[in-house]
Amino acid sequence: MKILVIEDDREAADYLQKALSEAGHMVHLAADGDAGFQLADSSDYDVMVVDRMLPRRDGLSLIAALRSRGNKTPVLILSALGEVDDRVTGLRAGGDDYLTKPYAFSELLARIEVLSRRAGSREIETVYRSGDLELDRLSHSVRRAGKEIVLQPREFRLLEYLMRHAGQVVTRTMLLENVWDYHFDPQTNVIDVHVSRLRSKIEKGFDSPVLHTVRGAGYMLKAG
Amino acid sequence: MAARLPAIMRTTAARLSALYFILFASAAVALVFYMTSLSDRMLTAQTMETINEEVQGLGQAYQRGGLPLLVRTIDRRGRQPGANLYLIADPNGEILSGNVESLDAGVLETEGWTARPFAYQRFGEAGEGRGAAAGGGRETPTVTRRHEAIAVVLRLPNQMIMMVGRDLGEPEQFRTVVRRALAAALGAMALGGLAIWYIVGRRALKRIDSVSEASARIMEGDLSQRLPVAGAGDEFDRLSENLNAMLARIGTLNEGLRQVSDNIAHDLKTPLTRLRNRAEAALAKGADPGEHRAALEAAIAESDQLIRTFNAILMISRLEAGYSAERVTKVDLADAVRDVVELYEPAAEEMGVTLEARAAGPAVVDGNRELIGQALSNVVDNAIKYSTDGVAPPLVTVVLSTADGAVRLEIADNGPGIPDPADRQRATERFVRLEESRTRPGSGLGLSLAKAVMRFHGGQLDLSDNDPGLKVTMIFPDSKDGP
Numbered sequence: 001m002k003i004l005v006i007e008d009d010r011e012a013a014d015y016l017q018k019a020l021s022e023a024g025h026m027v028h029l030a031a032d033g034d035a036g037f038q039l040a041d042s043s044d045y046d047v048m049v050v051d052r053m054l055p056r057r058d059g060l061s062l063i064a065a066l067r068s069r070g071n072k073t074p075v076l077i078l079s080a081l082g083e084v085d086d087r088v089t090g091l092r093a094g095g096d097d098y099l100t101k102p103y104a105f106s107e108l109l110a111r112i113e114v115l116s117r118r119a120g121s122r123e124i125e126t127v128y129r130s131g132d133l134e135l136d137r138l139s140h141s142v143r144r145a146g147k148e149i150v151l152q153p154r155e156f157r158l159l160e161y162l163m164r165h166a167g168q169v170v171t172r173t174m175l176l177e178n179v180w181d182y183h184f185d186p187q188t189n190v191i192d193v194h195v196s197r198l199r200s201k202i203e204k205g206f207d208s209p210v211l212h213t214v215r216g217a218g219y220m221l222k223a224g
Numbered sequence: 225m226a227a228r229l230p231a232i233m234r235t236t237a238a239r240l241s242a243l244y245f246i247l248f249a250s251a252a253v254a255l256v257f258y259m260t261s262l263s264d265r266m267l268t269a270q271t272m273e274t275i276n277e278e279v280q281g282l283g284q285a286y287q288r289g290g291l292p293l294l295v296r297t298i299d300r301r302g303r304q305p306g307a308n309l310y311l312i313a314d315p316n317g318e319i320l321s322g323n324v325e326s327l328d329a330g331v332l333e334t335e336g337w338t339a340r341p342f343a344y345q346r347f348g349e350a351g352e353g354r355g356a357a358a359g360g361g362r363e364t365p366t367v368t369r370r371h372e373a374i375a376v377v378l379r380l381p382n383q384m385i386m387m388v389g390r391d392l393g394e395p396e397q398f399r400t401v402v403r404r405a406l407a408a409a410l411g412a413m414a415l416g417g418l419a420i421w422y423i424v425g426r427r428a429l430k431r432i433d434s435v436s437e438a439s440a441r442i443m444e445g446d447l448s449q450r451l452p453v454a455g456a457g458d459e460f461d462r463l464s465e466n467l468n469a470m471l472a473r474i475g476t477l478n479e480g481l482r483q484v485s486d487n488i489a490h491d492l493k494t495p496l497t498r499l500r501n502r503a504e505a506a507l508a509k510g511a512d513p514g515e516h517r518a519a520l521e522a523a524i525a526e527s528d529q530l531i532r533t534f535n536a537i538l539m540i541s542r543l544e545a546g547y548s549a550e551r552v553t554k555v556d557l558a559d560a561v562r563d564v565v566e567l568y569e570p571a572a573e574e575m576g577v578t579l580e581a582r583a584a585g586p587a588v589v590d591g592n593r594e595l596i597g598q599a600l601s602n603v604v605d606n607a608i609k610y611s612t613d614g615v616a617p618p619l620v621t622v623v624l625s626t627a628d629g630a631v632r633l634e635i636a637d638n639g640p641g642i643p644d645p646a647d648r649q650r651a652t653e654r655f656v657r658l659e660e661s662r663t664r665p666g667s668g669l670g671l672s673l674a675k676a677v678m679r680f681h682g683g684q685l686d687l688s689d690n691d692p693g694l695k696v697t698m699i700f701p702d703s704k705d706g707p
Contacts, residue, residue, distance in 0.1 A: 083542065084594045085551065102531055104524075154566060180567055184598040185532055187605050187670070193570040216521075 001025045001116055004045040006036030006062070007078070008054050016049065019105050020112075033057025040066055045073050046116045049108070052079035052090065060093040067094040074115040078103070087183060106217035110169040128163035131223020133202065133210055135163050144206055154179065155198050162211065162221040171218035195219055241421040249410055256406045260399055267398070268374065271390045272337070275376055278308055278388050286380065294386075295321050309344065309373055309389035317385065323347055324387070332377055332385050341372040341392050372396065431460045435467075447475050491533060499526045536669040543595075543676040555591045557631055557700065558583040561624050564600045572608050576618060579608065583624040587631040589700040591681045599677035602670035603635045603696045610639035614692055630683075631700040638693040648687040648694075674698070 003025050007013040010031070017027045028045075030036035033054040040048060040062075052059040063075050077095040079086060090098045097111050128135045132145040140156060142149045151159065157179050162170060172191040176182050199211045212220045285297045298310040302323035311322035317332045319325075327344035375389025431454065438451045450471065451464040506519030565581040572579040589596075604622065611618035616638050623634045642648045651671055671685070674696075678685040683700040 083539070084592065088551065102527075104528075180563065182563075182567075182597050182601075183594060184601070185535070186567065186601055187532075188568075188571055188608070190567050190571045193574050194567075197570050 001046040001112075002028075002044070003112065004028050004030065004036070004040055004048045004073075006030045006033070006040075006048065006054060006059070007051045008032060009051075016108075020109070023109055025112075031055075033059070033062050037062050037065060040071065040073065041069065047112050048073050048075045049112065050075055050077055050095070052077055052081065060090065060095075063094040076108070076111055076115055084183065104217075106169070106214075107171050107173060110171045110174065110218060113168050114165050114170070114174070128160070128166070130163055130166045130221055131208075131210060132206075133163070133221075133223060135160060142202070144202060149201055151198070151201060154194070155201065158194060158198055159202070159221075162219065166221045166223075169214050169217050169220050174218070241417050241424070245413060245417040249413060252409060252413070253406065256402060260402050263398065271374060271392070272376075275308065275374075275388050275390055279376060279378065282310075282386070282388065291380070291382065291384070294380075298322055309346075309375060309387070309391065311385075311387040311389075313385040313387070315383045315385065320384070322387075324389075331375070332387060335377050335379055338375050338377070338389075341374050344371060344373055344389075346371075428460075435460075435464060439467075442471065447471065447478060488537065492530060495526050495530050495533075499523055499530075502526070533669065536673050540669065540673055540676045543680045552590050552592055554588050555593045555596055557587040557589060557596070557624055557633060558585065560593065560596050560600055561622055561633070564597060564604055565622055567601065568604050568608060572620065575608060575612055577608050577611050578617070578619045579604075579622075580619070581622040581624075584626065587624055587626050587700075589631055589681065589702065591700065595677045595680065599674040599698070600633070600635075602674045603698070606670050607635050607637035607639075607694070607696070610641075610694065611637035612639065614639040616692070626702070629702045631702060633698040633700070634695055635698075636690045636693060636695040638690065641690060641692055641694040642687065643689070645689075648689075651687060671696075 001024075003020055005013055005016050005020070005027055007016065007029070008031050013029050013031065017029055020027045028039060030039050033056045035056075036050070036054070037057060050059045050063060054062070059077060059079075063077070066073070066075075074096045075094065076097045076099060077090045078099055078101060079090065080101045087098045096115055099108060099111060126137050128137070134143045135156075136142075137160065142151055142156065142159060158175065161175065161178050173185075175191050175195075176184075176186065195211065199209075202211065203209055208223070210221055210223050212222060214220050282294060282297060286294045289296075295312060298312065298321060301307055302310045307323065309322070309324050311324045311327075311332075312320050313332055314320055323346055325345045325347045328342040331338055331342050372392040373389045374392060375387050378386045378388075380386055434452050438449055442449045450468045453461050453464045453468070455461065502519050502522055506516055509515055561581050561583050565579060569579050600622075604620065607620045608618075611620050614637075618638065620635070620637045623632075623636075625632050625634075642651055671687075675685040678698055678700075681700055683698065686697045686699070688695045688697065
């Protein structure tokens with residue numbers, strides 16, 4: 001995946017470049033808003049990571065300018081400002097996701113991968129399949145190996161999100177944001193308990209695990 | 225004292241008394257002028273009436289006995305004390321008879337009433353000024369004993385001129401009296417004004433000076449100083465009382481700030497030190513990859529906790545500063561309760577805690593869903609954690625009710641609670657972690673954050689005894705335009 005990182009802090013940028021390269025991505029760096037805009041405008045990237053506060057041209061106006069030129073590359077905004085309001089303005093300016101500094105690299109990586117997938121398959125399927133697990137979004141039913149599994153509404157949404165991003169790491173924060181629509185940090189491991197409940201429902205009585213815990217990062221739904 | 229005078233001039237009291245003095249003085253002057261001109265006119269009218277009667281009498285004498293009788297009558301009347309002025313002159317204005325020796329030039333040339341008062345001299349009283357008045361009626365007499373008069377000038381059928389007039393001494397005297405009284409009154413007013421000005425101004429100045437001195441001491445850093453209150457209950461006292469209340473509030477805030485910085489120092493420095501010690505220890509232990517890994521993971525967990533604390537501090541400050549523009553919409557608290565309880569229910573169950581929610585119906589408030597969710601989840605999180613310390617099977621209830629234009633959200637647990645009311649009071653202060661909770665994980669800011677969120681919503685957060693356990697009551701004002 002080709003990623004553009006626009007970040008003015010040299011050390012943070014180098015760290016991102018190294019870590020993203022190790023994860024198998026190709027990374028370009030830009031140290032200010034103007035350079036970032038030129039790079040983004042002249043070549044195709046799969047995902048852009050944009051710091052909100054940049055010299056020469058701030059992150060939000062850069063994103064707005066790119067969007068007005070028809071550039072649809074998914075953008076992850078990095079910011080030290082994390083209040084509800086800041087997030088809303090960031091997303092309104094054309095950002096696709098918002099991550100508050102300081103962040104865990106696993107969180108950033110998971111979000112970047114989800115963003116690139118989102119850009120690839122825009123149309124939303126009505127039935128998600130993963131191995132012998134099947135989720136029908138219209139009839140709100142879940143089957144595994146042809147056997148009906150009864151889920152609570154929230155469990156259904158949880159599984160739906162995990163299946164939409166099957167094969168990708170999904171963090172606890174991403175789950176809280178997308179399944180519960182909350183952006184705060186719920187201190188206790190509430191998400192883990194929800195996931196383990198769901199796991200017991202979709203794995204109990206079947207021989208292979210589908211919902212994996214990724215150490216230090218989150219969860220991944222993967223068949224086989 | 226003399227050096228103080230200019231300062232007194234600059235006081236409001238002095239300015240006000242000066243203004244009042246000017247106002248009253250001009251009103252008095254205007255009144256006096258009006259009165260004198262009115263009485264003047266009345267006196268003149270009276271004088272003219274007298275003269276008219278006189279002329280009528282003399283006319284009758286003339287008709288009866290011609291000029292000789294007229295002259296005789298004039299002679300007789302002219303000698304009486306305080307007599308009118310009588311004068312007969314030839315057509316050229318040479319005085320022939322009467323009791324007037326000389327008068328202003330030109331008075332006799334026009335018939336009828338004299339246009340304005342003129343000066344004259346009687347016979348027998350011009351001894352000392354004779355030389356100057358030698359010109360007769362032709363020149364303005366420059367003698368000292370001049371009088372003013374008004375008169376009517378008539379032409380007799382034989383072309384002789386007759387003048388009958390009356391001295392204006394009386395109105396003149398009256399005017400002098402009034403003028404003196406006015407001057408005396410104005411003088412008294414000025415003196416009185418000055419005296420009041422000085423006394424009141426000096427008093428005010430003294431009070432203000434004492435306030436200034438006290439504020440100077442406060443500015444030097446002694447926030448425990450208070451402004452003097454004289455006990456008179458006047459505007460100075462009210463001002464001082466208000467300023468004192470303000471000082472007390474500043475003192476509280478200052479104390480709070482000091483405590484917060486102490487607490488930040490403690491609550492951030494302690495984990496930072498731990499973090500550093502761990503890194504150092506891991507470095508010293510040599511190259512066991514397993515131990516290194518464990519140390520690094522612990523370090524990350526520690527820094528996550530630090531970030532959490534830091535975020536909470538920032539958020540509380542932002543909410544308390546009140547400049548947060550977090551968007552406010554209609555939020556149904558019943559939804560918020562359902563969401564949060566649903567979020568925590570599995571975790572509670574895993575810990576053996578029964579989490580129950582009761583909501584009578586929708587309860588719409590003006591608020592921010594995210595903030596309310598966070599506040600509620602902090603409180604619920606706390607309640608679940610502490611309920612497991614109680615003797616009874618752990619139970620947490622969340623009850624939503626609406627009454628009297630307020631929405632109440634009660635979160636109660638049956639844990640050990642906070643038995644001491646003073647401790648309950650302190651539990652929502654920033655960073656306060658009651659001793660027994662110091663060892664537990666958490667920023668110690670959960671309740672403080674919830675309280676800040678409630679204040680942001682114009683509501684309040686109260687702690688009470690659930691006997692056993694703690695009951696947290698979040699009170700929201702009802703939505704302004706109802707559900």
